Amino acid sequence: MTVVERREIALVDLLDRLLAGGVVITGDLTLRIADVDLVRIDLNALISSVNANVPSPFEELR
């Protein structure tokens, strides 16, 4: 529960930064900003496909 410096970094924390942060550069062969947004969407699709196989650990409370 202390500072997690030595623990392996969680992938989500990494993706928050690598896919939503960092300098976005357009041009040449780089992905355009719109494409980078697509990355988030692709990732969401991925997550929902994971969801279909892995039951949610929470009971939905309405």
Added chain:
Amino acid sequence: MTGLRYVYAVCRPFGAPLQAQLAGVAGDPPRLLTHHGLVAVVSHVPEADFAEEPFHAHLEDLDWLTTVARAHQGVIDALTTVTTPLPLRLGTVFRDDSGVRTMVEAREESFLRTLARLDGRVEWGVKVFVEAEQTPGPAAAPSPRKPASGRDYLRQRRMETKSHDDLWQRAEAFSTHLHETLSGCAEDSRLHAPQNPTLSGASGRNVLNAAYLVPRAESEKFVETVERTRDGAPGIRVELTGPWAAYSFAGEESVAGEEGA
């Protein structure tokens, strides 16, 4: 080795060498490409994987993405020990060195400005979770008939909902207060979207996912502040990650959009 150029970061020139065994995203050790008083940190990557089309296809492969993300982070981490890097977004790829040089030249001014703003700063991540209720997960059997009477069920349900609402309200107030406190100890802050529990594997619901830009010298104080606010909030969990390179603060503050490169 030919291939495309994957760029991790741009830095000011620094004296120290990079770790010798550092491997880049495709196993090729990163090298420094100096141009106009700036250094681009670059490695060669195969076109078969990193050209736009295959790259996009790979992004849907979580294992591939994980490998690349960890390698990218490994390079940024190594840079952080010798300088303050300006990280680029994952998947910034150029055809050749001259493409990288052209980009550096076109954005020189903005890079220098951002590097000056970030110099000596690190990013800390702070997340607040509302702990999941102690329900033992989805009912084992396909739930035939609930044993209790309908009225009991409704009453039970109402109480659950009420305590749930209370917890959410407390979590919201807690997060708002925490964010204000931490913003006071930081030079800048960013709010990320709450994380999806399926991808994070974390228990509980993520209600705050924030990043704070903090001078290295004040990091200890910042961490202590987080540790202090952590106590005395039952049902609410605070997680701290970092120090990170200033990924969340690498964008232009709000300078008019220049169409680089």
